[in-house]
Amino acid sequence: MADGRDACPLPSPDPAALFLNPPPAPPQITVQQNLIAKLPFCAFNGGNDVFVDIGNKCIGLDALMRYLGAAPPEVMHVGDRxxxxxxxxxxxxxxxxxxxxNPEETAFFIR
Structure with a gap:
């Protein structure tokens, strides 16, 4: 229409209906829920950076042992944490x- 009114006006929402029947909240989705493989991970804030470690040393050690063909009795992990x-x-x-x-103790045990 020439006077600025819409030729097909939309009905105004009823405030009471919006209050009594609010739209459903969107589902909360996390990265962990969407992973196909349930890998452990750790995320932390480093100040100006955010770090995400996927996996852990157990997964890495298992992969290394498989690659080397080493059994657990043949392996020793040296660590500080x-x-x-x-x-x-x-x-x-x-x-x-x-x-x-410390690194000096690591060197001692390697010798």
């Missing part, structure tokens, strides 16, 4: 471990 929150903790059930405090 075997506490439950440490990045070496996942290897405790895979092979023997040596807990070190």
């Amino acid at each position: 075997f506490t439950d929150s440490g990045n070496d903790a996942a290897t405790r059930d895979v092979c023997s471990i040596v807990w070190v405090a």
